[in-house]
Amino acid sequence: MASIEKFHVASCSGANCECLWELDYRPLGMGGSRRRVRFKTRKQTELFLAQTTEKAARGEYVEPAKIPKFSEIAEDWFQSKADRRPSHVSDLRTRLDKHILPVFGPYKLDRISVASIEKFRNNLRDQKYARRTINCILRIVGSVFRLAIKRGLCSKNPVDRVERAKQVSIELKAGEVEADTETVDPDSVLSPQEIQVLLAAANSGFERMLIETAYLTGARQGELLALRWSDLELPKEGIGKMVVRRSRSWARLKGEETRAR
Numbered sequence: 001m002a003s004i005e006k007f008h009v010a011s012c013s014g015a016n017c018e019c020l021w022e023l024d025y026r027p028l029g030m031g032g033s034r035r036r037v038r039f040k041t042r043k044q045t046e047l048f049l050a051q052t053t054e055k056a057a058r059g060e061y062v063e064p065a066k067i068p069k070f071s072e073i074a075e076d077w078f079q080s081k082a083d084r085r086p087s088h089v090s091d092l093r094t095r096l097d098k099h100i101l102p103v104f105g106p107y108k109l110d111r112i113s114v115a116s117i118e119k120f121r122n123n124l125r126d127q128k129y130a131r132r133t134i135n136c137i138l139r140i141v142g143s144v145f146r147l148a149i150k151r152g153l154c155s156k157n158p159v160d161r162v163e164r165a166k167q168v169s170i171e172l173k174a175g176e177v178e179a180d181t182e183t184v185d186p187d188s189v190l191s192p193q194e195i196q197v198l199l200a201a202a203n204s205g206f207e208r209m210l211i212e213t214a215y216l217t218g219a220r221q222g223e224l225l226a227l228r229w230s231d232l233e234l235p236k237e238g239i240g241k242m243v244v245r246r247s248r249s250w251a252r253l254k255g256e257e258t259r260a261r
Contacts, residue, residue, distance in 0.1 A: 003025070007038055066153065138165075
């Protein structure tokens with residue numbers, strides 16, 4: 001049974017005092033632990049009891065002592081991505097260390113609200129980060145909460161209720177492009193004549209073959225370096241075929257020093 005009574009301090013004046021209301025209850029019934037919490041008004045106390053009882057009935061109640069900090073679950077989530085491409089793993093580590101953990105890391109999951117995540121999103125926008133970057137960071141925060149929910153350490157994902165950053169509609173003038181649109185400068189692309197000069201200067205064998213294949217197929221460096229003989233179809237006659245099935249990438253991990261070759 002739960003009880004709600006005034007918690008009178010030693011200096012209490014008696015009638016119409018401003019002492020807090022104390023709720024004495026067992027969230028999980030007689031088989032669970034006993035808790036005491038205090039509120040300014042009886043109405044706040046009754047509302048908290050009703051909400052907690054409803055969570056317990058749905059199986060969503062988590063003992064406050066068992067709710068972990070965001071940083072703890074974030075590290076577990078990051079470790080689950082260790083088998084991804086090194087460049088992707090490095091990017092996730094940077095997002096966590098630079099943007100997410102400094103803001104949410106010290107707090108328990110139940111202390112992170114929709115409003116705090118909205119403020120976080122707005123701060124990133126004020127710092128002129130692209131909407132895609134902002135939404136990528138929000139997805140990481142949401143993924144951490146989903147892992148906590150899967151483990152029964154959290155009942156809701158506040159990121160699900162946060163509106164994503166949107167591209168503001170603006171009028172573009174001639175020669176302008178949207179901020180999130182990647183463009184290719186013609187001066188940064190080699191012409192066919194320049195490619196021929198590059199091939200002529202390249203060492204015969206692997207180096208020349210790599211450059212020529214990139215030029216003829218448009219494949220990326222990582223895709224070329226990950227090719228295997230089984231990815232090639234080289235008939236005696238006619239046009240051959242190259243199938244891109246994987247990509248090789250690398251990234252320098254945090255604290256790793258550059259090694260001389």
